[in-house]
Every structure is written in structure tokens, then in C-alpha cells.
Amino acid sequence: MRKDGRQVERLQLPFRVAFHISMQSVRIRFWRSVITAAGTVLGIAFLVSVLTAMMIQRNSGAITDPSERYRMTWLVIMSLLVCLVGITNAMLMSVTERYKEIGTMKCLGAYDIFIVELFFIESALVGLIASVIGWFLGVFAVVLIKLFSDGFKVFGWISLGEIFLYLILSIVIGTLLSVIATIIPAQVAARMPAAAALRVEV
Amino acid sequence: MAVQPQTNQTSATGTEYIVRCKDVVKEYMMGTQVVRALNGVTLDIVRGEYLSIMGPSGSGKSTLFNMIGGLDKPTSGSVFINDVDMAQLDAQELAFLRCRTIGYIFQTFNLIPVMTALENVMLPMIFGGLSTDEAIDRGIELLKLVGLGERLHHKPNELSGGQQQRVAIARALANNPQIILADEPTGNLDLRTGKEIIELLRQLNKEQGVTIISATHDLKMVDVSDRIVWIRDGRIDRVEERAAVEVRVGDVEGTPG
Known part of the structure; x- marks a missing residue:
């Protein structure tokens, strides 16, 4: 083609389609997604709980x-x-589970970059949802503990504006974390040969 | 969009070859040992024929099949598709070839599990640059052609094996390929469903003129194939035309694999 001087048409995967495939993938492989999300949820919950506890302490006038x-x-x-x-590990397992699907996509004409794109969108989606859950759990846990130790005056020490800021911070960090963790798994997936589609487990 | 270039060079005899394998050798490293899976295979495949590659497992049948399908590169020798040497193609050109020129059918159907039947058929067309509306229209048309007009929005796990393979055939036809490569297409199907799939393939071969190359050890394939290539120990053992084969099926039944 190229050697004959004929222009090779570029194949494409529109973002809308890629997003749809990734979203369906998260939905249908729900439990696998939960395992991947767990890492982000826990990490973000810890981050937010520390931030919230520090805020409450500061507003209560205690010396830190x-x-x-x-x-x-x-x-x-x-x-x-x-x-x-943890997320990298879960994603790597997810990639090895899907070798046939990845190989098939390549047989249908997918470039390596399409596969990378699908995994990144998927991990960003999972990261986003996990961050919100993690944020909620972190705030909820700390407020609950402080309620037990200090009673209702805790509510006076909570700044809702800051809590909202934590949400934005959580989403940014959580999504980024999830996407960074997927760099290696996505590369492994992209390198999967098209012939993987023909492999049959014995 | 779906127009295929028909500018294939013809040989001196006027026969059009769509695939040509020349002295194809494939070696694999198994630990420190070199294993020769293919030992000099030369094979010309005529445009529009229905060719079956038969042979026991370990004969090199799958290796040859992968070479023809652009899924693997030979150690030495060359494979030409439409007179283009596959070794000369880069990754993007290979992807283009897989998208436009070749349709793949697998033993395990290999539908994308997260997509509906229609979406599966649409995917290669979307890759090829068709708009969603065009892809939907053609996808519905193809699913009707394979007899699944009523199951457009079913997920693969809601379809029987035979139905999944029909979706896979519709998907393989999506971009009007010149070649359909079928790897044991009946291997995971019962006798009757397998027969139906073979008949569908034969019908498509006759009506649409698509070249069908199938690796199989299903003897039902023998009845419909124009030619059967028997592979043994990495070499072509013999090539039989259909007329000659029909009488011989009886002897073949007992061979291993």
C-alpha cells in the first residue's frame, strides 16, 4: 500500500464510541470494577479523613x-x-482476562492506541466514581467518630466549603491515581498480538 | 465506502490469486530448541474459492492459517495478499488490511461481550470510518442476511452458540472483505448447527464471491470446499479438488485429529 505510493486511510475510534464501550465494560464486569475501585476508594477515604480530622481540630481551637x-x-x-x-495489579488481571477480546478488536482493525484509549477511559471512569465514594466515606467516618467523642458541637467546627473543596481534590487525585496506575496494564494490553484472539484454553 | 479494489494482477493462465504463499518457513523457539512449524509451504489461493486447510493438531495448520491471515510473520519465505508482500506492511497497514480486506471468524465466536449483536457488527465499520447511521443500516441488513434480524439488541450471552457464530459471520462481512478466514468455525457447535453455519458460509461464498479460507478438522467441511489442503508435519501433504475428495471421505474418517 504505502510502498505502492497508495495512501493508507486512517482507521478511527470516535470518542463517543470508545466511551460507550468503556462504560458498558465497567457495568458488565461490575465485580471486577469494584475490586479495581476498592484501591481508589480506600486511598481517597484515608486522605479525606485525615483532612477532615485536621480541619475539625483546627476549628475546635485545639493546638496542633x-x-x-x-x-x-x-x-x-x-x-x-x-x-x-493495588489498582495496577487489579487492572493487569483484568487485561489478562480479556486477551481474547483485545485480540479480536485487533483482528477487526483496532490500532494499539485504541486499546490504550479504552483502558484509560475505563480507569478514569472507575477512578471518578471511586473518588466520590471514598470522599463520602472519609468525611462520614470522621464526623461519626468526632460525634461520639465531642457530641453535637462538632457540627459547628465543620466548614462545608472546605468539605466541598475536598470533593474536588478527591476527584482530581483519585482519577489521576487510577489513570496513572493503568499506564502499564494498558501497554501490556496494547502489545497483545491479534493472534491472541485465536487462542483456545484447553 | 464498501467498494473493493478489483485490480488484482492475473497470472499467465488468467487465474486470479488472492493469496500466494511462497516457501513459507516458520520456526519457533521452544526453550533452547528450534521447532519448525512450517517447512516450506507454497500455496496459491484463487479468488472466490472455498478452501479448507485440514490436518491433525500440531501439523502446522494453525501456523499456516495465521500466516495467511496476517496474524504472524514467516521466518523465511513470503505471503502475498492481493500481490502485496505482508512482510512489507507496518502495524497500521496491517490493521487496515485486517479491517478492510479480511474478515475473521473464530472457533469461540469472540463477540465483544459488552456489546450487543448490532454493535458488534458495527464495530469494524466504525473503525473503517462509516457514520453511526450508515453502520446501523448496514449492520441490520447483515444481521438479517445471516437470519438474526430479530436479535439485534441481544448481548452475546443471551444468544446460543449458533446465533453467536452468525453474528460473528455478519461482523466478518461488515466491510465487504475479499477474504473470510474461519478458524474451526464449527468446532464449538453441535452437528446440526455446525452444518447450518457451513451452509451459510458456502452460500455467502457463492452469492457474494468472497474467498473463504478455513482451518478445520470438521469433515462436514469437505463436502462444500472447492479444494482441501492437507497439512502434515509442516508441509502440504496433498491438495485435493472437491470431485476427487467426495469418494475418499470414507478412508479419511479414520485418520487422527
């Missing part, structure tokens, strides 16, 4: 130890890293 701040930052970063590895 500055070294405590560093310790908590360190813990949050470590927990997010652990989540990253």
Missing part, C-alpha cells in the same frame, strides 16, 4: 503539633502509593 502534620502527609502519600500498586 506541627510535626503531626508531616507525619500525616507522609502516611497519606504512602497509602496512595500502596493504592496505586
